[in-house]
Amino acid sequence: MSDQTLFSIFFSAMVVNNFTLAMFLGLCPFMGVSARVETALRMGLANIFVLVLTSLSAWVLNTYILENAPYLRIISFIIVVASLVQIVEMVVKKIAPVLFRQLGIFLPLMTTNCAIFGLAIFQTNRGYDFLQGMVFAVGAGLGLTLALVLMASIRENSELSDIPAIAKGTGLTLIIAGSLSLAFMGFAGLL
Amino acid sequence: MNGKLPADTLAVAPPGTEPAPQEPLEEKVSTFRLVATLAVAGILAGILIALVNQHTKPIIDAYRAQQLRLAVYEVLPAAATYNTFYLLDGMLSSTLPEGAKESDYKRVYAGYDEAGEPVGVAVSRGESGFQDVILVIFGFDPASNTLSGMKVLESKETPGLGDKIFKDQAWVDQFFDGPQTPLVPVKPGSGKGLPGEIDTITGATISTKAVIAIINNALAEWEPVLEGGIPEEGTQP
């Protein structure tokens, strides 16, 4: 149990210590899928869903199973994350095939998405209980979505600008990310 | 060895993709074999990890205990020994109920001098600072309501600014001067000279105020419990 209030956990995960811009988690989708706002938004929402499920599973694992074998944590977490992503993939394919095609390769790539696995690890290291973990997951997911959407809208706008050829692509994305990260630092101290 | 591979395995699947159910190839691998492979791999992995864990766990535990010891003695300079007391139903107890998980319980470390007299308790607490959680341990003497010391255990505050809470020795020394609780943060130079005043650091106001707030909040939580005084050394509930 951590001494932090629920609000501070939520707010911290969402803006002050934004998962992408401050903790460097979830960078693959951030760099890759973030060229259109709509896709970014949907990717973010899919992430929130998986994050909440992961938080729940991690809490269950930590409380009931990993007590006697903490060293099996990494293995069990990654198995859980991989299975969850697999299940979500199947569900999305069934329910929203258009979305499934739009997200393409990034849905299965969530297995190696640092954010999902990272959430489970951070939650464990900070000793969050069930409610704190849920709030953390929602905050982190919203923060991820926020970062994705911001990056996508900036990229959309910059498509019409005159950018030197060497900067197109990753170089520019990283510099934009750096500026966003600096901007988000302004949220520090709000709590 | 690598001579002829079935054609469809040449496409490099992106990392993380679980291959979709494939059309039957030369031989269909039975589900049993799939599960068995993973199970065997899992068991071997588990054994290997358990073995290494046996070897490293004592080292890790010893280091942790040593770090805790160092921290407690740093914030309770007058202590020669200490006991751990857990918060159980609003009271201090030196043992936990059967099968209880240690990390579920809040605790204090009661320090005793050479003569076995209690000199104070060390309490740790973590709350949000400017950037992330700041974890602080401090020494407190309930008899005189003063602090005997403070140490920042974990901090992610801004380098060059907020990290002065542990880098600025003059600031940290204020907590070793026996300030009266509850602590009152004041801008440097504008204090009235009252015993509980702690100067903040310009440019690191929020971080320094956070440390003071953490200590005050911890005291608000523990003072009612410590009202009855610190248990004698070697007390059993």
Next chain:
Amino acid sequence: MPRITTPSQDLIRGIWDENPVLIQMLGLCPALAVTNTVKNALAMSAATFFVICCSSVLVSSCKRFIPKEVRISSYILVIATFVTLADMMLQAYAPVQHKELGAFIALIVVNCMILGRQEAFSSRHTVFRSLLDAIGTGIGFTIALLMMGGFREILGTGTFFDIPLFGPNFEPWVVFVLPAGGFLTLGFIILAMGYYEERKAERVEQSERTA
């Protein structure tokens, strides 16, 4: 058919031409997160090097026993095992470094770079070649991280490996040890590399025209 390469090619290509971080853009999470000091960058590189070499060797030795359908899960299991071992050993023998790196050691398990090498190479080649490939990739990763770490630490705190480089009057460019600095540093490095490539292409074009 698997690509025909020589052993030395397997070793060398991971170092620069196909550098996992700078060219392939894999493993960015650790590259940005733990490069605020050179010590951390080195510790992370060492841990990752250990994991990728052991994983490649094990996957390559067992490739005949791993059915195609569960290969990704098996690779992940192998990688997770070695990450756990690295985590435990780091915690026991370098506890300060372990605390600095924190959760990012565990995050080695989701480093696309390692899984990618198993899928693309170790599962199809001999143990020796897989080891070479892993070593090459590991060295490339280390170089990238050291570049970032060096840049960030020198400008951000004025030290290199905790050794102060400039006098006491040096005002450190703190932004570089902050998260924003991680992004900016990598961005600048990529821009610099792009510029270099562009100039090289121009020079080649010029010499072709005058030839």
